Structures are given as C-alpha cells and as structure tokens.
Amino acid sequence: MIELVGLKKSFGDLKAVNGIDLLVPKGEFFAVLGPNAAGKTTTIKMIAGLMKPSAGTIKVAGFNVQDEPLEARSRMAYVPDFPFLYDKLTAWEFIVFTGEIFRMGRSEIDSKGRELAERFHLQDFINKPIEGLSHGTRQRVAIVSALLHDPEVFVIDEPMVGLDPQHARIVKDVLKERTMTGMTVFLSTHQLSVAEEMADRIGIIHQGQLIAVGDREELRQLSGNDGALESAFLTLTSEDSQEVVAEPGASS
Amino acid sequence: MKASGTIEAPNAFGVLARANLLQVWRRILAIRSQSRLLTSLIGVFIIGYWVLSFLLFQKALKFAGAFPGLGTLLIERMIYLLFAFLFALLLISNLLIGYTNLFRNRETAHLLCLPVSPQTIYRWKFMESTLLASWAFLFLVIPLLAAFGIEQGAGPGFYIVTTLAIFLFIVLPAVAGSAGAILIARFLDRRLFQVLTVGIAIALIGGIAIGMKPDEVTDQMLETRVLVVLDRLLANTRLALFPFLPSYWLSSGVLQWAEGARSAAGFFLGVLVSYVLFFGTLAFTRFGVPFYEAASAVRSRSSVLGRWKFLQRGLLRNRGPSYRRGPIEGIVGWFFWLPSDVRSVLVKDIRIFWRDTTQWGQSLMLFGLLGVYILNLRHFSSQLNNPFWIHLVSYLNLGACSLNLATLTTRFVYPQFSLEGKRLWIVGMAPLGLTRVVRAKYWLGTVTSLGITVGLVSLSSYMLKMPPTRIAFFAFVIGVMTMTLNGLAMGLGTLYPNFKEDNPSKIVSGFGGTFCLVLSFLYIVFSVVILALGSPWRPTVQGPALATGLVWGLFLGVSFLLGWLPGRLGKRQLRGLEI
Structure with a gap:
C-alpha cells in the first residue's frame, strides 16, 4: 500500500505539491488525474524516491521511502513515461x-x-x-x-503512450489481474477512459493539491455534474473551481 | 538515510558492471561492423599520433638535454610542469564529467528507483566518470613517457612502475573532481556557496594574472645574461614543485626511478599509494549518502538563482504572456532581402544554439583560449624580429585558428542536417525545400565563423606587427578556409545523415563525422604547408620553395573542390531522400 501524509514539494517559490494526504490500500488500482503541471509527476517521483519531499512522509508497503529506501524500492516498481x-x-x-x-x-x-x-x-x-x-x-x-x-506496489506514469490497442488491452488486463492478487497500482494518466475503466478510485490533483478522491460516481457527485468523467474532471479543475473538495485525509 | 546492505542484491555492482561492459562491447562491435574504413581511419590516427608525438617529444628532450650544464634540470622541470598541468586538466575534466554522469544521466535516475544502494550506484558512476575523464590523459602521456624512458636509457622496470604510478595518480583528481561535483550539485543554489565560488574564481584569476605576469626579455639579455633569464623562467614555474601536489609525487617518482634512485622513487610512490588508498576508500565507502542528497537537491531545484529575491522579483514582474518579437528576430529581420521562411529557419537555429549553453560554452572556451594566446603575442613580439620566426608563427597561427575552426564545424555544422531529421515533419514539409534549408544553415555557419576567424587571424597578424598587405593576405586565406570547412561539414552532414540520434556528439562520432574531421585536418595541413612554402614573403632559408602561382592555384582549387563537391553530392541525395 501507499501512504502519503502532509506531502509537500516546493521548487523555489512554486509549490508543486502542496499538502497531499492519501492512503491507497493493498490491492487497490488508484489512478491520478490532473491538468498539465498539476503536480502528478512530482508526486510520483517522490514516491519512487527520486525526489525528497519538502515536508511530509511517504510509506510504500509499510516502509518510509526516505528512511528505508531500499526496503521500499525492493517492494515497488516504477515505470516512468x-x-x-x-x-x-x-x-x-x-x-x-x-x-x-x-x-x-x-x-x-x-x-x-x-x-x-x-x-x-x-x-x-x-x-x-x-x-x-x-x-x-x-x-x-x-x-x-x-x-x-x-512488486507489491506498481507506480506507472502514462502507461499507454505508444501502445497499440491490443497491447494496451494486455497491460490493462495484467495490471487488473495483479491487483486481484494484492498488488497496489498507482497510475498517472491523461487518458480519462483508462482511469474510468480501470481504477477502483480516482484522485484529481490540481495546483499541487488533491482536490478530489473517489470512485467515478463519487467524483460526479462532488463535481455536481451528471455527465461522463470528463465533465466531472473539467468542472473540478476549471479555474473558477478554487475550492478543495476532497474529504480531509482522503483516506480509503 | 539508513544504509541497507541486506536488501540490495549481493552482486549489484557486478550486475551493473556486466550490463554496462556488454553495452560498451556492443558499441565497439557496431563501429567495426558499421565501417571498416572508419575503424582503419581511427587506428591509423591513433598510431600516427603516437608515432609523431613520440618523435616530437624525443626531439624536444634531446634539444633540452643538450643545453650546457642545465639540460637535466630543464627536462626535470618540464616533466614537473607537464604533470602539474595535466593534474589541473584532469581535475576539471573529472569535475565536469562527474557532474554530468552523476546528476544529468538517465541511467543514474533509473538506478535510483531500483533497490541498489546509492553507494553502489556512486561506486559504479565514479569508475565510469574516472575512465571517461582520464582516457585522454593516458593517451597523451604514453608517447611522452616512452620517449623519456628511451632517452634516459631506463630498463623495463621503469615502464612497469610508471604505468602503475599513472593509474594510481588518476584516482586523486577523480576523487577530488567527484567530490567537487557533489558539492556543486548539493549547494549550487545557496547564496553563500555562489558568493564563495565567485570570490575564489576571481582570486584565482587574479593570482594567475599576477603570478604569471610576463617578464620583459630583450635580445641583449638573451645573448649576455642567459642564466639570469633562465633563472627567472624557472622561478616562474616553481608552483609545479609544490610538495603537496600529487603531480609532484608522480613526477618525482618517475624521475627518481629513471635515474636509478629506487629508494627515493619508492618514497614518492609510497606517498602516492597512501593518499590514493585513503581517498579512494573514502570515496568508495562514504560518498554514497552525500551523492543521494545531492541528486535529490538537483531534481528539487527550480532555479540556481532562486534564493536571490531581488532577481526573482524582477522575473516575476516580467512574468506573463509576451507576443513581442525577440531580439534575434529583430536582428535577422535586418536581412530584409532574405525570404521570410529562410529568416525563420535562421532565427530558429540561432535560438537553439544560444539556449544550448554547452554548445556555445565549448566554442567560447576554444576560441577564448586562442584569443588569450593571440593577445599574449604582444609580450614576446619584441623578440620576434627575425623574419623566419615571424613567418613561422604567422602560419602556425593560421593553422591553430583553422584547426579550432575544423573542430567546431565538425562538432556543430556537421550534425545540423541530421538534427533536423526528427523535425522534418515541419521543416521538410514546408514549401521552403530542404535544399534551401541546407543552404541557409551553411551561410549561417559560414558568416558566423567568418566573423571569428577573420578577426582572430587579423589580430594575430597585427600583434606580429605585420604590414596591412600581409594582414589582408591572411584574412583572405582564413576566409577561404572558413568557407571550405563549413561547406565540407555541411555537405558531408547531408551525405551521411543520422536521423535516429538527438545527441549531436553521437551523430558526429559516426563514420561521416570522423571522415569530416580527418578530411578537414588533412586539408588544413596541406593548405598551411603549401602556402608557407610558396609564400612571397618567405625568408631565404634552406628547404624546398614552391612557385607562388602554383601554390595559389592548388590552394584555391582544393578549397573549391572540398567545399563544393560534398554539398553538390548532398544536394543530389536530398532529391531522393527517404526517411
């Protein structure tokens, strides 16, 4: 499982990740969505141990990524874009x-x-x-x-880039099967259809904050939009929508 | 961060080494199978360099050794100086390569996500960087030490001990360079670090400028007070004898062994071994954690100058969309007679070049060094009264300038067309046409380099106090050579494109790039030699003389052929180009 507590990352004055709390339990397929430069890849890089958080902690399979990096990495796999x-x-x-x-x-x-x-x-x-x-x-x-x-935890950034439909299907099937046997998947994508089809829960990161977490139905309700996930996503990430709508802690 | 040895694969270093060595081996095989001509060319050049430099070193050692009463002292000082300079170069080389390899390398980022400890990653990358930074040093010193050993009549033991000592020696600048790279990576955005670095750099430059201030030596002094002049010369090189310099231990060990003083040599080599063991162990066991901290700092940094608030405020003020024409567009816009699409390609190329700091940094360094040398000609131009030396130095300057230019045309102009490969979806499909794109690139390279080469050669001729006619002559010659070298690089770049690579240095290292460099060098040697031999200002000394008309015909003919033919063939290839 993956546990993010008060996760922050600043680049100078820019707060790329600004206080994310999230618990992805064992065997869950979690997809994270967000506009460009929302903080998705920074979050993933911190989970993979490539970047140190400015504040907060990350646990992968029960191990703190900063304090016990090798234990965490040996239980994790990371595939960048x-x-x-x-x-x-x-x-x-x-x-x-x-x-x-x-x-x-x-x-x-x-x-x-x-x-x-x-x-x-x-x-x-x-x-x-x-x-x-x-x-x-x-x-x-x-x-x-x-x-x-x-791996107990599989972190992947934009997995379908360059894959034809046949092989994209295989990737989806294999990842879904693995979650059935207990592997936790943390996937970042811009393809809403992938998230909609595959994820048990979806998180939306916007301006460094996790503004919404839930399954498709919960996201629709949060956005007050009855349409497809795309409509919910666009409503939640629109410039007018300043309010953070995630539940405190955003834990499972 | 807790170090954990139990999770890591027991032979992680071996697995890493095996994968990388396999890669290197495949690269060598690929070069061999790609072109036998290329392999042969590289082989001939390596052997040619070793033979030529061995002969030159031997002659220089003989010449210095023949100096009455002071021959041994001069040779010793030359060895001390050489290793001191090579130590400084190794230090810089290790610093730059270490930084790139540790912090700007995709393999390192990949390994940091695997259960491999930062210490193991550091160990591997340290060894890789040391080899990359030091191979040229080994390549350079082999003929020198062979010549020295033969001149001293040293036995086989000398070569074994020297080889061991050199391999030990390269460890010290490697550790220092690597430590410097980690420090820079970790603290580069700290204001105190920046202020200290700039302060130290200014102090160093100032110290060198004061310490290396040239002494006025007149002809009379050279004739009557040669020992005083020599003493001053030796006094200025005392820095190389500083006993805490690793180059001092190496030089002393090598010199003492050659003279048969084995115990003294043993002492110096012992000092070298103990320092290598100490710092080598330190790097191999303790640098992993600071390396990881630095790697994370590099990825977490937004801007090197981010902590200077007044700069940030200035940047913030200017932040926001801007649709104005940039200064480069403005300058290129002055060339109103060029079609707008050609101007657009020029603006794009200039912007890309300008924003790739490593590109212009290298150019600046090469031509900057040449500029410093030429400006320093004024310090000994008073000794250059002899027409023979003026003649020789002026042609050597022409050769140095054109050799510098050849490295630049091969490094920057040659890969231009290949680099366009992945962008051909826009440039190649435009009504502009590839032939005009190539032509625009050629003229951009030529005009830019003409400004530099003509300026430098004219300045060097002026420093040598030559009359205007001779300055104009050299300016014309370097102008022709600049056009030829640019034409050759652009033409061969079009003939042997590599559209798969994004990295220009990898494009250059293929057959076409090597061929371009070899042809450029041969052309320069040919041109400088025949022009010097057929010069109307040639002093009457022994040696063959060539008719001026014949020389000019040959020079212009070969220049035209080499500058035009590859472009012509490339143009034909463009018509049937398939990507």
Whole structure:
C-alpha cells in the first residue's frame, strides 16, 4: 500500500505539491488525474524516491521511502513515461539485468520472464537490441521488467503512450489481474477512459493539491455534474473551481 | 538515510558492471561492423599520433638535454610542469564529467528507483566518470613517457612502475573532481556557496594574472645574461614543485626511478599509494549518502538563482504572456532581402544554439583560449624580429585558428542536417525545400565563423606587427578556409545523415563525422604547408620553395573542390531522400 501524509514539494517559490494526504490500500488500482503541471509527476517521483519531499512522509508497503529506501524500492516498481533502457542490450538481457538487481534467482527470472514476455507478445523481439525496437515495444519491455519481481506496489506514469490497442488491452488486463492478487497500482494518466475503466478510485490533483478522491460516481457527485468523467474532471479543475473538495485525509 | 546492505542484491555492482561492459562491447562491435574504413581511419590516427608525438617529444628532450650544464634540470622541470598541468586538466575534466554522469544521466535516475544502494550506484558512476575523464590523459602521456624512458636509457622496470604510478595518480583528481561535483550539485543554489565560488574564481584569476605576469626579455639579455633569464623562467614555474601536489609525487617518482634512485622513487610512490588508498576508500565507502542528497537537491531545484529575491522579483514582474518579437528576430529581420521562411529557419537555429549553453560554452572556451594566446603575442613580439620566426608563427597561427575552426564545424555544422531529421515533419514539409534549408544553415555557419576567424587571424597578424598587405593576405586565406570547412561539414552532414540520434556528439562520432574531421585536418595541413612554402614573403632559408602561382592555384582549387563537391553530392541525395 501507499501512504502519503502532509506531502509537500516546493521548487523555489512554486509549490508543486502542496499538502497531499492519501492512503491507497493493498490491492487497490488508484489512478491520478490532473491538468498539465498539476503536480502528478512530482508526486510520483517522490514516491519512487527520486525526489525528497519538502515536508511530509511517504510509506510504500509499510516502509518510509526516505528512511528505508531500499526496503521500499525492493517492494515497488516504477515505470516512468519515457523509461530508461540500455540501448545496446537485448530485451531479454535487460529483463535478466532487472531481475538480478531485484535479487531474483536465474531460474525464477527465466520462468517469470518467459511467461511475461509471452503474455506481452515480446517473443519476436526478445533477442533484438533495444535500440532497434519501436516505442511501444520498448514500453512493453519496461513493463515486463518492472513486473518481473512481483512488486507489491506498481507506480506507472502514462502507461499507454505508444501502445497499440491490443497491447494496451494486455497491460490493462495484467495490471487488473495483479491487483486481484494484492498488488497496489498507482497510475498517472491523461487518458480519462483508462482511469474510468480501470481504477477502483480516482484522485484529481490540481495546483499541487488533491482536490478530489473517489470512485467515478463519487467524483460526479462532488463535481455536481451528471455527465461522463470528463465533465466531472473539467468542472473540478476549471479555474473558477478554487475550492478543495476532497474529504480531509482522503483516506480509503 | 539508513544504509541497507541486506536488501540490495549481493552482486549489484557486478550486475551493473556486466550490463554496462556488454553495452560498451556492443558499441565497439557496431563501429567495426558499421565501417571498416572508419575503424582503419581511427587506428591509423591513433598510431600516427603516437608515432609523431613520440618523435616530437624525443626531439624536444634531446634539444633540452643538450643545453650546457642545465639540460637535466630543464627536462626535470618540464616533466614537473607537464604533470602539474595535466593534474589541473584532469581535475576539471573529472569535475565536469562527474557532474554530468552523476546528476544529468538517465541511467543514474533509473538506478535510483531500483533497490541498489546509492553507494553502489556512486561506486559504479565514479569508475565510469574516472575512465571517461582520464582516457585522454593516458593517451597523451604514453608517447611522452616512452620517449623519456628511451632517452634516459631506463630498463623495463621503469615502464612497469610508471604505468602503475599513472593509474594510481588518476584516482586523486577523480576523487577530488567527484567530490567537487557533489558539492556543486548539493549547494549550487545557496547564496553563500555562489558568493564563495565567485570570490575564489576571481582570486584565482587574479593570482594567475599576477603570478604569471610576463617578464620583459630583450635580445641583449638573451645573448649576455642567459642564466639570469633562465633563472627567472624557472622561478616562474616553481608552483609545479609544490610538495603537496600529487603531480609532484608522480613526477618525482618517475624521475627518481629513471635515474636509478629506487629508494627515493619508492618514497614518492609510497606517498602516492597512501593518499590514493585513503581517498579512494573514502570515496568508495562514504560518498554514497552525500551523492543521494545531492541528486535529490538537483531534481528539487527550480532555479540556481532562486534564493536571490531581488532577481526573482524582477522575473516575476516580467512574468506573463509576451507576443513581442525577440531580439534575434529583430536582428535577422535586418536581412530584409532574405525570404521570410529562410529568416525563420535562421532565427530558429540561432535560438537553439544560444539556449544550448554547452554548445556555445565549448566554442567560447576554444576560441577564448586562442584569443588569450593571440593577445599574449604582444609580450614576446619584441623578440620576434627575425623574419623566419615571424613567418613561422604567422602560419602556425593560421593553422591553430583553422584547426579550432575544423573542430567546431565538425562538432556543430556537421550534425545540423541530421538534427533536423526528427523535425522534418515541419521543416521538410514546408514549401521552403530542404535544399534551401541546407543552404541557409551553411551561410549561417559560414558568416558566423567568418566573423571569428577573420578577426582572430587579423589580430594575430597585427600583434606580429605585420604590414596591412600581409594582414589582408591572411584574412583572405582564413576566409577561404572558413568557407571550405563549413561547406565540407555541411555537405558531408547531408551525405551521411543520422536521423535516429538527438545527441549531436553521437551523430558526429559516426563514420561521416570522423571522415569530416580527418578530411578537414588533412586539408588544413596541406593548405598551411603549401602556402608557407610558396609564400612571397618567405625568408631565404634552406628547404624546398614552391612557385607562388602554383601554390595559389592548388590552394584555391582544393578549397573549391572540398567545399563544393560534398554539398553538390548532398544536394543530389536530398532529391531522393527517404526517411
């Protein structure tokens, strides 16, 4: 699970994240939405341990990301919007590398890696250098590597970028299946349809604050809008809507 | 942050090393399979450099060693000076490469999200940065030390000990550079740090300016009081003998060993080993946590000058949408006869160049150094009364300026067309046409570089107190060479485009870029040599002389061919270009 308490991040005078409290319980699929520069990626980077919060704490799978970073990271996987991959390695070599870094044995890497590679239709690309792969295939390699060690928490930024509908479906299915077995998913996206279809709860970040949290129905009610999620999102994030409408604590 | 060794994979460093070494090995294989010609060219250049520099060093050592009574002292001082300068260069190189590799590297960011301790990441990145920052040093000193060893008649032990000592030596500037990079990354936005850094930089520059103030040496002094002159020269280089400099320990160790004083050499090498062990252990066991803190600080920083409130207030005042024409648009607008689409490409290219500080920073450094050298010509122009030396120095200046230009045209002009690749959806589809885009880029590069090269060469000729006709001659020659080198780089860049890469330095490192650099260097050597040999002002000394008319014909013909032909072939390629 993921626990954010009083999370703040400032860049000089700019408050990119301004006091987020959130609890995403084990096995929940949580999607975070927000306009550009709302603070979504900053929040994700703090969860991944790439940035230190200016204030507040983050716990991943029960471990404080700042005080026990390795314990937290070993239970987590993070896939950024443009993931780093070693260009001169083959897809399989990269998967093995990631498995070894997560202390997996070779036989475990082999069995889980093959299973995931087949699930994500990577067999034809598995021994090809990453530099020659398309953006979508690279994205699939990154997701397979991240899922390999069965993370308890999966943090992903814009997962569907570059994926064709078939592979986007596979990603959605695999993530949903994993949440059934207890993996917590924290997903950031601009694709409202993905959030609407997949998420158990949706959070909306606007101007560094979590202004709304709930399932689709709750968000519609909060926005006072009966239309689709898009209408609720547009109403909640409009410049006129200054009021923070999330419940205090925004916990599950 | 708590260090945790139990969660991290037991061989995390080995896994990292294996992945990266595999990458390097594949890159080498890719170069080999990409072009045998490129591999051969690189091989020939490496061997050629080693042979040539070995011969030059040997000649220089022989020349200095033959100085009556002072030969050994001069050679020793040269070695001390050389290693002191190389130490300073290594320090700067490690600082810059360390900063980029630790804090501006995507692999580092990726690794920081994995269960790999910051200490392990730091260890790997430290080793990588040290190798990247020091390979050129190793490349440079190999022929020098080989020449020195042969001149001293040293046995095989000398080469083994020297090799070990050099590998130990590079650790110290690497640790210092890396520590400096961490400090900068961690505290760069602190006002106290900025004030202190600027203060130290000013003090250093002032100290160098005062300490290195040139002495007036007249011809009479050179003839009658040569020992006094030499003594002053040696006194000015005493800094290299500072006993706490690692370069002093290395130089002393190498010199003592060559002279057969093994115990003295052992002492200096022992000092080197102990410092390397101490600082190496410190870096390998203690720098991980400050590295992580600094990495987080770099990502959390909005602006380096963010803590200066008055600057922020100024910026805030100006904040808000602006639809006004920028100053670059205004300047390019003066060229009213150019079509608006061509002007638009020029404005875009100038803006991109200006906003990429590493690009103009490198140019500034290269030409700045040349400018400093040329301005300093005035200090010894009083000794340059001999027509032979004036002749030689003027052509050497022409060579230095054009070599600098060749590195710039290869680094900046050559990749221009390739860099347009990913933006071809807009530029390539516009009615402007790719041929005109290439032509606009060529003229932008040529006009900009003409301003610099003609200025520098004219200034150097003026400093050498040459008459206006000769100044005009050199200005014309460098003008022709500038147009040729720009044409060559632009033409080859169009002939061998690489649309997959965004990084210009990676585009340049391919076959076309290497070929461009080699051809540029050959052209410069050819032009400077034949122009010097066929110069109408050539002093009557021994050596072959060429007819001035023939030389001019050759120079202009080769310049035209090299500047025009690649562009012509590139233009033909553009017509059938498929992306």
